[in-house]
Amino acid sequence: MYRRIHEALLQNPPIDDYDVFKEIKFHSFFESQQAIIALCTYLQELRKNIEDLDEKQLQREFFKLLQVSLWGNKCDLSISASEDNSQKVNSLELLDDLKHFILVDDMESIWSLLINIKKRRTPKEVTRIDIVLDNAGFELITDLVLADFLLSSKLVTEIHFHGKCIPWYVSDTTKHDFNWTIKQLQSANNRWMSKCGITWEGSIRKGVMVYHDHIFWTLPHEFCSMAQVATDLYTELQKSNLIIFKGDLNYRKLTGDRKWEFTVPFHQALNKFHPAPLCSLRTLKSDVQVGLKLGQGEQLVTSEPDWMITGKYGVVQFDMSL
Numbered sequence: 388m389y390r391r392i393h394e395a396l397l398q399n400p401p402i403d404d405y406d407v408f409k410e411i412k413f414h415s416f417f418e419s420q421q422a423i424i425a426l427c428t429y430l431q432e433l434r435k436n437i438e439d440l441d442e443k444q445l446q447r448e449f450f451k452l453l454q455v456s457l458w459g460n461k462c463d464l465s466i467s468a469s470e471d472n473s474q475k476v477n478s479l480e481l482l483d484d485l486k487h488f489i490l491v492d493d494m495e496s497i498w499s500l501l502i503n504i505k506k507r508r509t510p511k512e513v514t515r516i517d518i519v520l521d522n523a524g525f526e527l528i529t530d531l532v533l534a535d536f537l538l539s540s541k542l543v544t545e546i547h548f549h550g551k552c553i554p555w556y557v558s559d560t561t562k563h564d565f566n567w568t569i570k571q572l573q574s575a576n577n578r579w580m581s582k583c584g585i586t587w588e589g590s591i592r593k594g595v596m597v598y599h600d601h602i603f604w605t606l607p608h609e610f611c612s613m614a615q616v617a618t619d620l621y622t623e624l625q626k627s628n629l630i631i632f633k634g635d636l637n638y639r640k641l642t643g644d645r646k647w648e649f650t651v652p653f654h655q656a657l658n659k660f661h662p663a664p665l666c667s668l669r670t671l672k673s674d675v676q677v678g679l680k681l682g683q684g685e686q687l688v689t690s691e692p693d694w695m696i697t698g699k700y701g702v703v704q705f706d707m708s709l
């Protein structure tokens with residue numbers, strides 16, 4: 388459907404590069420303003436003392452911002468049929484209450500990977516994280532905040548973002564959305580928002596934040612076929628130390644969108660897709676889920692029949708092995 392919409396526009400210059408979802412994406416960004424201010428303020432305060440944090444404190448902040456990015460995935464205009472689905476309250480204050488809804492929590496393993504790389508890194512070495520983006524609006528801000536934290540804490544030295552070439556699933560991030568968001572922050576009437584915008588613009592100029600897009604992300608292929616059908620993208624991702632896949636649609640493509648048993652290991656469902664260590668930050672909006680404990684899925688089926696489609700539950704699911 389999204390391809391059809393795009394095709395129809397392509398055939399009708401001068402509106403051939405018009406994004407029909409632009410207005411609602413903008414609206415969702417502005418509606419999330421207070422939550423964005425809270426997050427930007429938190430980040431800027433954190434940056435002031437980041438050099439003084441010990442390992443435990445750094446880990447705590449990493450877990451916080453990883454969860455903020457996870458729950459940012461609730462803000463998706465495709466699940467809400469384009470009704471308002473913005474973030475109204477400070478997401479940092481909700482984390483304790485939401486913890487219980489994380490069905491798979493591999494945050495410790497992700498932390499071990501990153502902190503060990505940091506400890507072993509020589510001064511000239513690059514540590515790279517790739518974030519395969521999902522929704523523009525509040526979710527994109529949470530991803531940028533996480534990226535900034537990873538860079539300012541020196542856990543990593545480069546962040547590569549991957550977005551969509553065409554408007555996709557209503558609110559998915561395109562290059563235009565990415566640049567627009569950073570410009571909006573820069574010119575915002577709030578010093579912390581504009582500080583974030585200016586810093587991120589600078590990071591892009593210096594090449595420590597890099598934006599990519601590739602047609603593969605809007606093709607119907609499951610990710611295990613990437614090495615064959617998009618060899619250049621697969622090779623690019625192999626340069627990463629960790630790939631973070633945001634959102635439900637990416638999870639469906641990681642796992643081939645099959646009716647797996649809930650207890651099938653994530654590694655098995657990836658079906659040999661291993662360009663680099665990877666993780667999924669996803670709130671559940673469709674009926675595929677792997678890597679659960681024995682009985683966990685069945686219990687949810689009984690107690691909450693729609694647990695897989697409302698975005699109430701989330702996973703931070705990691706696969707290390709190559």
Ligand SMILES: O=P(O)(O)OC[C@H]1O[C@](O)(CO)[C@@H](O)[C@@H]1O
Binds near residue numbers: 634635
């Ligand atoms: O933005 P996300 O997290 O990828 O969610 C997209 C999901 O939402 C839906 O469009 C509706 O639930 C699913 O078909 C799709 O998997």
